[in-house]
Amino acid sequence: MSTTRHFLRDDDLTPTEQATVLDRAAQLKADHLALRPLDGPRVVALIFDKPTLRTQLSFTVGVAELGGHPMVVDGKLAQIGSRESIADVTRVIERQVAAIVWRTYEQSRIEEMAANSTVPVVNALTDDFHPCQILADLLTIREHKGQLAGLTMTYVGDGANNMAHSYLLGGATAGMHVRIGAPTGHQPRVEIVQRAGEIASCTGGSVLVTDDPVSAVVGADVVITDTWVSMGQEEEAGDRKGVESPFSKFAVDGALVGHAADDAIVMHCLPAYRGFEISADVIDGPQSVVWDEAENRLHAQKAVLSFLLES
Secondary structure, eight states: OOOOOSSSSSGSSSSHHHHHHHHHHHHHHHHHOOOOOOTTTEEEEEEEOOSHHHHHHHHHHHHHHHEEEEEEHHHHHHHBTBOOOHHHHHHHHHOOOOOEEEEEEEEEHHHHHHOOOOOOOEEOOOOSSSSSHHHHHHHHHHHSSSSOOOOOEEEOTTTTTTHHHHHHHHHHHHHEEEEOOOOOSSOHHHHHHHHHHHHHHTTTEEEESEEEEEEHTTTEEEEOOOSSSTTTTTGGGGHHSSSSSGEEEEEEEOHHHTSEEEOEEEESSSSOOBTBOOOOHTTTTTTTHHHHHHHHHHHHHHHHHHHHOOO
């Protein structure tokens, strides 16, 4: 049985390992070429089934800075899982690369790839989780707040999406108090909340899910949101963004942020739709650390790739 380490969801890293990866990310941000595990260059396959900007940019640059060659694969051309089985594709790719990064749909797809791969597989986003983004966010919070454990991190908006799931698992792993504010019917999956609670009980963190945006945000050190219309939900855009939308009271505007701590920071993984899930004055204002967050995808992903390659 393979002992290869993969990064498919946030709790694939223990609290100690997560801290190690974040320390490494900070090191790589200070010196982009400090680690070169892909010298050769060795190849990393970057497969994109879904639209991408920040993910493709940061992984492409990151693999190059680690000394490797990024090989971008268009998922629409490869048709993984339809033209060929995921298992067969994996067996072909793994013999020619040092690692595989995949941005795809169902979590089961990347889990099947990992089950058949002898090289590390990294989740660059699935419908259920976005663990690389959360590592970048935790790095950003640590930079601005000096620590993670004990801080209150609030996510408001669509609580049933991959970002909410990953904030629960990743934040709990970091020992944070994670709050999810989302409308009834759009809250995180019960088993994810339960798993986050189990982790938090060991790290000193906590988990709260509520349908009241104010109680979710009050006193928070970090306020986070994401688009109300995730990829694959475009047909629901009218209902989610309309005047009667259940999300409207969860918009991160000045009034809502006013309930957070005075020195709270605001984050958004992008792309952002000003006037909907976040107001222009907030995302472009002094409390926003969105652009640091976007840059930190590069450093966090380099860190986790190098960690997996060593493991």
